[in-house]
Amino acid sequence: MLLKEIKDIFHKELGEIYPKEEIDSFFYSCIEHYLKLERFILAIQPGITLTKEEEQPLFKALSELKLEKPLQYILGTAYFMDLELQVDKNVLIPRPETEELVQWILLDAERSRSVISTSLNDLSLQILDIGTGSGCIAIALAKHLPNAKVFALDVSEGALNMARKNAVSNGVDITFFHEDILNTQLEHNFDIIVSNPPYVRELEKSEIQKNVKEFEPETALFVPDEDPLVFYRAIIDFAEKHLSEKGTLYFEINQYLGEETKALFDARNFSEIELRKDMFGNDRMLKAIKK
Structure with a gap:
């Protein structure tokens, strides 16, 4: 599936719960965490495609976000004064x-x-x-x-x-x-x-x-x-x-x-x-x- 299609799914599934800017932040945080992709990747590679294996953690995170589980718990990481902490x-x-x-x-x-x-x-x-x-x-x-x-x-x-x-x-x-x-x-x-x-x-x-x-x-x-x-x-x-x-x-x-x-x-x-x-x-x- 195209990465930009997954982004669209994030917005469709989460749009009634979170504002657009926050959904963008969730999506980009997930691709950084799970796929090690920079936030600007879609701007320079709009046709980037993921394998089923690569898609899986993104859709799992999406399902947890729909339950309003904090993103930090989903990713297991939070930041505090430039420190990376497990949570x-x-x-x-x-x-x-x-x-x-x-x-x-x-x-x-x-x-x-x-x-x-x-x-x-x-x-x-x-x-x-x-x-x-x-x-x-x-x-x-x-x-x-x-x-x-x-x-x-x-x-x-x-x-x-x-x-x-x-x-x-x-x-x-x-x-x-x-x-x-x-x-x-x-x-x-x-x-x-x-x-x-x-x-x-x-x-x-x-x-x-x-x-x-x-x-x-x-x-x-x-x-x-x-x-x-x-x-x-x-x-x-x-x-x-x-x-x-x-x-x-x-x-x-x-x-x-x-x-x-x-x-x-x-x-x-x-x-x-x-x-x-x-x-x-x-x-x-x-x-x-x-x-």
């Missing part, structure tokens, strides 16, 4: 908002570097990523802060297996722990603690797109309506004991609970508490420094 049903797909959180940490590290007149390559930090999932935060920090000692924990062994693979494939050394932050026995002190814990309330499920709600791991997404900040309280408790003096705690947060999350630091041993918006203008990140 599956055990881990959340990395989001651009989380990249902003990592960039904030790196910017603060650069400022600290300037104060002590050293390079980022030589900046020695003990960093913990709580609820690491795919490992995206921990791996990005390890890549950009090569002299840091990075630790990561998750309650899901499936997520940890994926994070370990991603650490190896991206050439970084991370110490992983299979721990539940609500009941952790971890004894170690850190200069930076970062977390993107579950924070979507059950009452917000109606706002969540089908491709997220039906395919991404519920335990990494949702919290009970009656106690939506349960993980934040536990992490603040942990940080009070295990964050070094002047150490920094960074959170990704629920956009609807910014002030409530910030208020958790009242009467706690933290200062310089800062709530920051993401690229979409939503309360999304929070930072606090241990006194």
Whole structure:
């Protein structure tokens, strides 16, 4: 079959679900992934023909896209801060908002570097990523802060297996722990603690797109309506004991609970508490420094 005919089938089958530009992106991502063909191939070779064997993975991907399964899970690959990561049903797909959180940490590290007149390559930090999932935060920090000692924990062994693979494939050394932050026995002190814990309330499920709600791991997404900040309280408790003096705690947060999350630091041993918006203008990140 002609490749351009398969592209037409993608648009015909998916046109009622996705906008045209997104279908184009799906199609070209699939031919890049499965056939190693550049996106401009149809412009220079409009008559290119595929064998039945070459067609098969494209039509399999199409059938899964019709079910609104995320493309990243279909291809098994996602990208985060120029890193290629493996993803599956055990881990959340990395989001651009989380990249902003990592960039904030790196910017603060650069400022600290300037104060002590050293390079980022030589900046020695003990960093913990709580609820690491795919490992995206921990791996990005390890890549950009090569002299840091990075630790990561998750309650899901499936997520940890994926994070370990991603650490190896991206050439970084991370110490992983299979721990539940609500009941952790971890004894170690850190200069930076970062977390993107579950924070979507059950009452917000109606706002969540089908491709997220039906395919991404519920335990990494949702919290009970009656106690939506349960993980934040536990992490603040942990940080009070295990964050070094002047150490920094960074959170990704629920956009609807910014002030409530910030208020958790009242009467706690933290200062310089800062709530920051993401690229979409939503309360999304929070930072606090241990006194």
